[in-house]
Amino acid sequence: MTENDVKSLKNILFIDIETVSQEPDFDLLNEPLKSLWLKKAGYLQSKEKEVLPDHLFYLNRASIYSEFGKIICIGVGGIVFDENLEPSLRVKMISGESEAEILKQFKRIVEKHKAGKNLLLCAHNGKEFDFPYICRRMLVNGISLPTILQISGKKPWEIKHIDTLDLWKFGDHKHYVSLELLITIFGIPDGETEVSGDQINELYYKEKNLLKIARYCADDVILLTQLYMKMNDWALINENNIEVLLK
Incomplete structure (x- = not known):
């Protein structure tokens, strides 16, 4: 690893978000949102040829859409190096009951990062999910976007976002490849938490x-x-050099 590699890695924040439906039950939605969700659900079920009761389809799918879901957790990871240029990973979790506070904390982290204007954000499928979801929920919560998330009018090479799914496609935009599949084929040891994304709402x-x-x-x-x-x-970063701060 060269000194330039070290410099670039120190400028990256690796992120992941967890989302849930805005309400624990479809019947708790206000009438305008309930009506609008039924319209969207009808379109989705027709397109996917999947028919579920309204309350089940809401719980299964609403969290995916920023208009009907909310962020409950953001994970932020950064790489640091010792004097021998051995990397360590520090992961900070931002979670809680207040979506607005989660987003404000995340904004403070990216704005105060020592990389400054050289900061990069990296996520898997980030361009289609994590980055736009965070932006939309910030706006809904009345939070102005940090500079790194202000992409309107920018050229592709001016946007400081890295997407590992995009890197894997090599220009092929035909299909989605999960993080789970990629870590499996690369032989990367899996995480210890036995949870899947469809269990987050519950x-x-x-x-x-x-x-x-x-x-x-x-x-x-x-x-x-x-x-x-x-x-x-x-x-790979040695597992003994990985630290997670849950609170």
């Missing part, structure tokens, strides 16, 4: 287990970082 609303969700999110940040290392032909 963990949040029924089990009230935000800590378990945060651990799952932290695992994804670690896997994302290791995948980026692999995709650049660098050695």
